[in-house]
Amino acid sequence: MALEFTQATAPTPGGVNEDAVAVGPDFAIVLDGATATGAPTGCIHDVAWYVRNLTGRLYTKLLASDADLREIVRSAVAELVSEHTATCDMTNPDSPSSTVAMARFRNGLLEVLSLADSPIVVERSDGRIDVVVDDRTSHLPSYSRDAVRALRNTDEGFWVASTRPEAADRAVVASVPIDEVRRVAVLSDGASRLPERYGWAWSRFLSALAEHGPAHIISETRSAEQTTADGAFRGKPHDDATAVLCTVLPPGTPSEQAAAG
């Protein structure tokens, strides 16, 4: 089996990118850091530090281990907690945090994991599309800063990678035999707005991603955002956006022969 990965990431225009992306030989990881609200975090590190360090740990573990994806997230978060527990307050609910979206093609299986609103979109060989996403952040009773703070990492609210390794056990996971998979998109929610806000069918989104690439999807997203009236949607007018396209190359294609040789 040969795989092809293409990727793009872009910050909110004029901002610092708090998304992170990493692609290995048979996996892709996308993280989306929660933007600081200005409330004290109890942490001497910023969101970008958290996101990059968690990405690095996930990358190393995915390379070295066949462990269950939730176990990989749990142990990576636990390691990161121990990295700053001496200097920072691990009980502060505003401590830096991140979503996690992962896809791994190994041992005949595609396995995916979504924790807190970064989706993975799986297109099967027969054209069927499954969107795997932890959508608990879309169903909160209130989005005031205090409400979100109180709901973070609770079963009444939502779970996210931060200071509680057990958040990993609340991630949404799925698996599909690789021979039934055509392509997979791993996205931050800033890159899934065309279907989620702007009415694109997922099939149109995946076709555009495959034909024109991840950077094109981000630029189409920015165009759509620019024509959106203020206040039309909950949340930020723009967001950091990251997209990875993973394509399973059919046997016998030139790329596969090159990869096998």
Ligand SMILES: [Zn+2]
């Ligand atoms: Zn810290």
